[in-house]
Amino acid sequence: MSALHIKKGASKHSAYNLRPTFSDLQERHTIAVLVENEPGVLARVIGLFSGRGYNIESLTVAEVDHTGHLSRITIVTTGTPQVIEQIKAQLGRIVPVHEVHDLTVEGPSVERELAMLKVVGDGDKRVEALRLADIFRANVVDSTLGSFVFEITGAPEKIDAFADLMRPLGLAEIARTGVAALLRGE
Template sequence: MKIHHRDTERHVLTITVDNEAGILAKIAGLFTARGYNIDSLTVADISEDHALSRITIVTNGPPPVIDQITAQLERLVPVHKVVDLTESGAHVERELALVKVAGKGDNRVEALRLADVFRAKVVDTTTSSFIFELTGDPSKIDTFVSLMRELGLVEVGRTGIVGMMRGAEGA
């Protein structure tokens, strides 16, 4: 059951954790227990010795709930650091998508034209379809996918959002 709240805000959280079994389930459980959805989730090994991972979670909720979730995440033993990029200031968000579009004739030409405008790369092609690779802000990918729906969208795969603070300081 999803709980609906007024004054919900989108937040991007980065969590540095020990790379151990079960930590992702514990973190997801904190959101589940409060009835909040995880809109995007990415995990990557970030240390040379494979001891640390970085989890990026995009969620929506009122600020007090996000603060509570952040505080509880910080108390988990394998968690080293939690940063709310949304609250911390200027940051960069990116996502990768593979977008398959089928089409012939004018639709095929238009799909290629739009791909060029969005700087999407053709990574596979047949006589009846393309697979485009696109990276960028999530809203850019949303717009590209929306335009491709009109031209013969077949399938979309998205990686989820990753984010980092701007500047020399780490998050």
């Protein structure tokens, strides 16, 4: 886990930019939230987004520190800069939230998502699907005579592109995990 020791609520050196330049442009931000893994904590975060009318494009959550019972929630959201600042401040207000980080602001980050795609077909389409999977470095994790399940990891755009290619080749089902993200460097 990255060292997240920035004080909540600090007006400087903080996830909260208290002097934003307001603009009406919609921005896409990836926010990492470190929370105490207690019952209902995810409902608090999701309830905040639905209750205040914020967007969630993707959300992933899992316990990352089993001894400290801490979970990391990665949220991809869109909004104007003012809304993004509000989202961060409101997240910081939730009592079991330890830290809030805007990975989009704090520096270059790596974003990865995992997806599984079931492609059903035979003949040339089946061969083409396998060939494209190879180009995208997707793995075959299940196979029958009439279908494949591919596993692919990458940035969301890469998965979108792969899914677009598979659609005419018999894409039957897709499951995506949502984005997990970390800051680059130390």
